[in-house]
Amino acid sequence: MARNNKQKRVCMPETEPEALSFPPSPEAAVVLGGVSVTYHMAAGATYEAVAPIDVFVRDGEFVAVLGPTGCGKSTLLNMTAGLMPPSTGYAEIYGERLSGLNPKAGYLFQQDALMPWKSALDNVAIGLEVTGMARSAALAAAEAMLARVGLKGFGGRYPHQLSGGQRKRVALAQVLVRAPRILLMDEPFGPLDAQTRLIMSELLLDLWQQDRKAVMFVTHDLDEAIALSDRVLVMSAGPRSHIIGEFDVNLPRPRAIAEVRSEPEFHRLHAAIWGCLRDEVRKAYALPEAAEEAK
């Protein structure tokens, strides 16, 4: 128990959310102010998944949200996307209060979210067509975007004819072709094998480097979080999960994923963040028994 407290102190002097740096500066791309999520369960019971927390993402900043499984990381994204209203608190996008869907955000989901009945090209083009763009122009833009993600000539394929990695590339093209200012990514490379993940991470960094969107990248992979981001937020295990750590990643850009892992700074950060995360991961796995005891 003593060890537990010590570990918490390593990553954050105080466990209160107010202790986090929260300057909702006017230039912030995303501000989540005091957001919490409470689910209403059967028989009038409530489950507070996320305690009130403050999160912000600066314009052009790549923020990784790290946490054990089931801690409400995806919930943060859904609130920023406007897919889910917070129970308390507010979301602000470039200074504007968010109500309804977030039109400035592109969302890359963890699961396959392509429309299986549309070809890769149509899947990418549809995001432009629905804005009223002429079909021929939309197709041309989609074609160019598919080429940028390395799928030149694959436009005619249907999702089931593509590999998992290729489908992710199409999904990335689908999001990027609409030129969102904010990119929300929910463990996008989670289901891929290790080599494909590495390639996809490099592709992502490469594309991001070109126009520096604000990114909220949810992951449970520590290496991925450090290698990609400017700042890592660590979330505690649920229920009432909150942010327990915040680390600036001062690795030079542009980065090469494979090389950045050998930097001493990477190892320092890795040790520090893991120290913060370890007990939370354990808690997440121990949770079912703890819940039993509580009864």
Add this chain to the structure above:
Amino acid sequence: MARGKLLALQILVLLVFLGVWHIGSTVPFGKMENGKPFFLLPPFFFSTPGDVLARVWKMFADGSIYRHLGITLLEAMLAFAIGSIAGVLLGFAFARRPLLAAVFDPYIKMANALPRVVLAPIFALWFGLGIWSKVWLGVTLVFFIVFFNVYQGVREVPQVVLANARMLGMNERQLLRHVYWPAALSWVFSSLHTSVGFAMVGAVVGEYLGSSAGLGYLIHQAEGVFDVTGVFAGMVILTMFVMLVDIVVTHIENRLLKWKPSESKTI
């Protein structure tokens, strides 16, 4: 197994079947007490393969069958079209309006539980002995298959595909067109074999119970005069006809559902 070998074995089964039938119905197996030859399969009850084939041939040769085929096909197609359109529209409406679905749920279940054959006489009364009583019988069969498939299909669009489509900026109308509609259609097409088959059943059963033309009428007429050869000939033509329709349906299905993964293909 090689395709050729499989086909050879399948043909062998047919030949054995026809052979047994032929021998049983044409080769005498001793004599009965009254001196007449005894057959294992008396031709009066079982006819003979030769007679049946000759009758089928004759029906096509003198052209008398085409009118009946045409009428049955027309009834089945009308039943399929009307049943499908009604099924798609109502399936859509129910899936998108939960209140509607909740209110009508017990009645839909009741209607579906009713064996549709009992409706045939009442339909004959309402719509006469022409093609419409058969069409409506077919509609009651086709409708429920399409309806349940569309209902299921629209409700089971993966949440993540929907969320993604909304994040891509689709409004409600665009969601309907680009997400719900294709999802529902794919279910309609995957039930195409069943619904086309039921459309045929509706037509033939309706004709059988009271009509003046069609394959069901032919079979019923032959039965009425103990013309077993005619019954079998009608059945053979009906079977070949349904198989032909099924091939056409498979062809259409492959064209329309080319985005669907086939189970054998792995990438």
